[in-house]
Amino acid sequence: MTAPLLALTGLHCSRGGVPVLEDVSLTLHPGEAVVVRGPNGSGKTTLLRTVAGLQPVTRGAMARDGDSIAYVPHANGVKGTLSVAENLAFWAGLHGVDGVDAALDALALGAARNRRAQTLSAGQKRRLALARLLVTGRPLWLLDEPTDSLDEASVRLFADLVRTHLASGGAALIASHVDPGLDARVLDIAALKPTGPDARFADEAFL
Amino acid sequence: MIRLVLRDLRLAVRAGGGFGLALAFFLIACVLVPFSVGPESGRLASIAPGMLWVGALLACLLSLDRIFATDFEDGSLELLATAPLPLEALALSKSAAHWLTTGLPLSLAAPVLALLLNLPSAAYGSLVLSLLIGTPALSMIGTFGASLTVGLKRGGLLLSLLVLPLYVPTLIFGSEAVSRAAAGQGIATPLLLLALITLGSLAVLPFACAVALRGNLR
Numbered sequence: 353m354t355a356p357l358l359a360l361t362g363l364h365c366s367r368g369g370v371p372v373l374e375d376v377s378l379t380l381h382p383g384e385a386v387v388v389r390g391p392n393g394s395g396k397t398t399l400l401r402t403v404a405g406l407q408p409v410t411r412g413a414m415a416r417d418g419d420s421i422a423y424v425p426h427a428n429g430v431k432g433t434l435s436v437a438e439n440l441a442f443w444a445g446l447h448g449v450d451g452v453d454a455a456l457d458a459l460a461l462g463a464a465r466n467r468r469a470q471t472l473s474a475g476q477k478r479r480l481a482l483a484r485l486l487v488t489g490r491p492l493w494l495l496d497e498p499t500d501s502l503d504e505a506s507v508r509l510f511a512d513l514v515r516t517h518l519a520s521g522g523a524a525l526i527a528s529h530v531d532p533g534l535d536a537r538v539l540d541i542a543a544l545k546p547t548g549p550d551a552r553f554a555d556e557a558f559l
Numbered sequence: 560m561i562r563l564v565l566r567d568l569r570l571a572v573r574a575g576g577g578f579g580l581a582l583a584f585f586l587i588a589c590v591l592v593p594f595s596v597g598p599e600s601g602r603l604a605s606i607a608p609g610m611l612w613v614g615a616l617l618a619c620l621l622s623l624d625r626i627f628a629t630d631f632e633d634g635s636l637e638l639l640a641t642a643p644l645p646l647e648a649l650a651l652s653k654s655a656a657h658w659l660t661t662g663l664p665l666s667l668a669a670p671v672l673a674l675l676l677n678l679p680s681a682a683y684g685s686l687v688l689s690l691l692i693g694t695p696a697l698s699m700i701g702t703f704g705a706s707l708t709v710g711l712k713r714g715g716l717l718l719s720l721l722v723l724p725l726y727v728p729t730l731i732f733g734s735e736a737v738s739r740a741a742a743g744q745g746i747a748t749p750l751l752l753l754a755l756i757t758l759g760s761l762a763v764l765p766f767a768c769a770v771a772l773r774g775n776l777r
Contacts, residue, residue, distance in 0.1 A: 368777070404641050407777050423641045427634025433573035434566075445562045446642050484638075 356381045357420060357492045357523045358403065362412035365395070365402040371410065372398045373544050378525075382491065385514060385524040385536035394542050396527035397426070400494045403525065422488040424495045428481035432470030436461055436480055439469050444487035455486035458513060460506075474501040482510060485517075493517065493524040499532055507532055560644065560652045567656035570629075581618040581661040582668055588614035589672040600677045607676035608686070608737035612730055614672070615665045615690055616697060622661060623701040623722065624708070624715040626653050627772070631709050640776055650768030651761075654695075654702035662694030678741060685740035685750075692750060693733040696757040700725045703764045706771040729756055 358380040365373045372395040380386060388396050401407045403416065404423040430439055440452045456462050459479040464472065469480065478501050485493055493514070499507050511532045514524050526536070571578065592610050593603060630636040639649055669690055670683045678686065704722035708714035736749035 401637075404637075406637060406640060419643060421641055423638065425634050425637050427632075427637075429634040429638045431566075431570060431633070431635070433570060438569075442562060442566050443638070443642075446639075446644060448643070 354382055357416060358525065359415040360403075360412070361414075363402070363409060363414055364411035365398050365407060366410050367395070367398045367401075367407070373541060375412070376539075376541065376544055378539060380492070380523045380525060382521040382523055383518050385518055385526060385534055386539050387531075387534070387536045388525065388527040388539050388541060389529075390541040394545070396541065397496055399541065400425075400496050400525065400527055404494050416492065420490055420492045422485050422490040422493050424481055424485060424493070424498060426496050426500070428477045429484075430469045430472075430477050430480050432468065434469055435466050436469055436472070437465040439480060440483055440487055443484050447488045447490070449487045449489040451487055455483040458486060458509075459483045460509060475503055475506060478502055479506060479509075482513065486513075491522045493522065493526075495524060495526045495528070497528055498526060499528060499530045560648050560655075563639075563644065563649065563652040564656045564659070567653065568659060571656070571660045578660050578664050581621055582664050584621055585614050585618040585665055585668065586672065588617065589675055592676060603677040604679060604741070607673060607678040608682065608741060609734045610676060611669055611673060611678070611686060611737065612690075612693075612734040615669065615694065616726055616730055618665055619661050619694065619697040619701060620719060620722065620726075622657065623705050624718050626657055626702055626705040627709040628705075628714070636709070636772075637776060640772070646769035646772050647765040650702055650706060650765045650772070653705075654698040657702060658695050658698035662690070662698055666690035666694060678737070681743060682737050682740035685746050686737045689733045689736040689746075689750060689753060692757060693729045693753045696729050696753075696760045697726060699757075699760040699764050700729075703760075703768050703771070706768040706775070709772065710775045729753065732756070 356379045360376050360378045363376040364371060376399060378386060388399060390396055398407065400423065402409060403414065404421055405418050437452060437456065440455060444450065444452050456465050459482055461476065461479055461483060464476060469477065472480065482498060498510060502510060511534055514534055517524065589610065596602060596606065627636060630639065640646060666687055669686050673683060673686055701722055704718045707721060708718045711717065732749040732753040736746045736753065739746045739749065
C-alpha cells in the first residue's frame with residue numbers, strides 16, 4: 353500500500369483558544385475520499401483549517417506534506433474586479449500549473465471566462481472557487497461545504513471532478529451536509545466533542 | 560511574487576483610483592497649506608520640506624488598512640497562506656504593490672507640489688530622491704502594521720496609532736535632507752540614514768509580518 357496523504361492520530365484542535373475537537377484519528381490514502389459530518393458548530397471547519405496548517409495542532413499528531421494541500425474554504429476568494437479567467441490564471445501562475453482553460457471547461461465556466469467575477473451568480477462563483485483546485489496540481493483536497501449554492505447539475509459536475517481526482521491518485525477531505533453521491537467513507541465528528549472543563553464554551557467560540 | 564504584485568496592481572487600477580487616492584490626498588494637503596499659512600513666499604519656502612514630507616507620509620497612511628483587508632474578507636488570504644508562496648514573500652510583495660501605487664507616484668508628483676509651496680528649486684532633486692529612498696520604508700512598516708491588525712473590525716485607527724511612531728525617523732531624516740538641500744548644504748548624511756531605515760525594515764519586517772499574519776489567521 354502506498355503511503356497515506358494524510359494521517360491524523362489522536363488529534364485535538366481548538367478554535368480561538370477553545371477546544372473544539374478531541375481525539376480525531378483518520379488516515380487518507382491516495383484514491384480515497386472522506387466526508388466529514390456533524391451538526392453546525394461541531395468543528396468541521398476547524399478540522400479542515402488545522403489540516404490546512406492555518407491553525408496549530410493542540411495535541412496529537414498530524415502527518416502530511418504541507419505542499420500537498422489545496423484548500424477551498426467557505427469564502428470563495430474570488431476577486432470581483434478581475435475576469436473569471438484572470439482569477440484562475442493568477443492561482444495557476446502562483447502554483448506553477450497550466451490548464452486554466454481546461455479547468456474552466458471542467459466546471460462549465462468556459463462561456464463566462466471573460467466576464468468580471470462580480471457579475472457571476474453565487475453558484476458560478478462557487479464553481480470558480482472549485483476550478484481553482486484543478487490549477488493547484490495538489491493531491492490532497494480539503495473542501496469546506498463545496499456544494500454550497502450549487503444546483504443539482506453542478507453538484508454532479510463536482511462529484512465527477514472528485515471522482516476523476518481520486519482516480520488519478522488524489523484524495524479529498526470534504527465537510528458537507530449534502531451527499532454529493534460519492535463513494536466515500538464518513539467521519540462523524542459529532543461524537544468527538546471535547547469533555548474538558550472549557551468544553552461548554554465551544555459553540556460560542558466557533559464563530 | 561511578481562505575479563502577486565501584478566495582481567495587486569491590476570486590482571488597484573480596476574477598483575478605480577488605485578493610484579489616485581494617495582495622489583489626490585497629497586495634492587489637497589499641499590494646496591491647502593498656502594491658504595492656511597498665507598501666501599508669503601519666504602515663510603512657505605521654510606516650511607515646504609516638512610509639509611511635503613508630512614503630506615506624503617499621511618497619503619501613504621491612507622491606504623494601509625486595505626493592504627490585507629480585502630484579501631482577508633474574501634478568503635484569498637487563507638488561500639495565499641496555503642499557496643507555495645511563503646508568508647514572508649507575501650508580505651514583501653504586498654508592500655511592493657503598496658509602494659508602486661502610493662510611494663512611487665507620490666515621489667514623482669512631489670516636484671509639482673513643491674512649486675506650489677515655493678520650495679527652492681535647488682532642493683527638487685533631493686526631494687524626489689529622499690522620497691524615493693524613504694517611501695519604501697513607509698510601505699514596509701505600514702504592511703507590518705496591517706498584518707498586525709488584519710481581521711480586526713475598524714482596525715484602521717489602531718493601525719495608524721501603531722504605525723505613526725515608527726514613521727517618525729523616516730520623516731525626520733527625509734525632511735532634513737530636503738531642508739539641507741534647500742539651504743545649499745550636503746545631504747549625504749540624512750539620505751544615508753534614510754536608506755539605512757529602508758534597508759533595515761525591508762530586511763527584518765517581512766519576517767515580523769509573517770509571524771503576525773500566522774497568528775491572525777488562526
